[in-house]
Amino acid sequence: xxxxxxxxxxxxxxxxxxxxxxxxxxxxxxxxxxxxxxxxxxxxxxxxxxxxxxxxxxxxxxxxxxxxxxxxxxxxxxxxxxxxxxxxxxxxxxxxxxxxxxxxxxxxxxxxxxxxxxxxxx
Amino acid sequence: xxxxxxxxxxxxxxxxxxxxxxxxxxxxxxxxxxxxxxxxxxxxxxxxxxxxxxxxxxxxxxxxxxxxxxxxxxxxxxxxxxxxxxxxxxxxxxxxxxxxxxxxxxxx
Numbered sequence: 525x526x527x528x529x530x531x532x533x534x535x536x537x538x539x540x541x542x543x544x545x546x547x548x549x550x551x552x553x554x555x556x557x558x559x560x561x562x563x564x565x566x567x568x569x570x571x572x573x574x575x576x577x578x579x580x581x582x583x584x585x586x587x588x589x590x591x592x593x594x595x596x597x598x599x600x601x602x603x604x605x606x607x608x609x610x611x612x613x614x615x616x617x618x619x620x621x622x623x624x625x626x627x628x629x630x631x632x633x634x635x636x637x638x639x640x641x642x643x644x645x646x
Numbered sequence: 647x648x649x650x651x652x653x654x655x656x657x658x659x660x661x662x663x664x665x666x667x668x669x670x671x672x673x674x675x676x677x678x679x680x681x682x683x684x685x686x687x688x689x690x691x692x693x694x695x696x697x698x699x700x701x702x703x704x705x706x707x708x709x710x711x712x713x714x715x716x717x718x719x720x721x722x723x724x725x726x727x728x729x730x731x732x733x734x735x736x737x738x739x740x741x742x743x744x745x746x747x748x749x750x751x752x753x754x
Binding site for chain 2 (some may be wrong): 636638
């Protein structure tokens with residue numbers, strides 16, 4: 525069974541750094557067709573893709589976040605990390621990690637974690 | 647960025663009725679790069695449709711997707727009580743990958 529679970533702080537102060545961890549099970553981060561993506565959702569709003577990392581360590585970012593994001597992984601621990609700098613109250617959201625499955629024909633977020641709510645407030 | 651515009655914002659229907667949701671892209675999207683997700687309150691989204699028209703594992707056949715280019719449609723042939731939710735389209739044609747703003751299907 526494929527599962528993903530997000531973890532990280534619930535409350536962060538403005539200007540601080542947020543580090544989120546996604547722990548996966550049921551698949552390997554070295555599988556050629558697999559990657560992990562981070563997506564967030566402010567309360568009552570739509571989904572926003574943030575970044576993804578592939579099995580070959582290729583990374584892609586949403587450039588609207590103006591270079592505030594860094595994604596990385598530890599394959600030995602089956603973990604993917606997202607670091608976001610210079611937090612703002614507008615970054616308050618539920619942060620999801622999801623498996624990115626690339627069939628070679630399409631890429632989809634086929635399994636999602638439960639999400640972790642992060643509030644940015646002083 | 648490719649902007650996905652979903653319509654209507656809210657669809658008020660009764661169980662058993664047909665739901666037709668639209669997703670319009672600001673630029674052409676390969677059909678293989680368009681997906682639909684369902685989200686219920688307090689839950690993570692769930693993949694419904696990928697490649698514009700292929701159902702994900704375990705998705706009932708009352709859900710169907712169609713379209714190409716800039717116009718895509720998600721159809722629910724007969725609404726079941728568990729289908730009332732928010733639906734998002736998403737493109738992976740070009741970075742940044744983007745989602746539509748969602749269509750809420752609510753009970754009339």
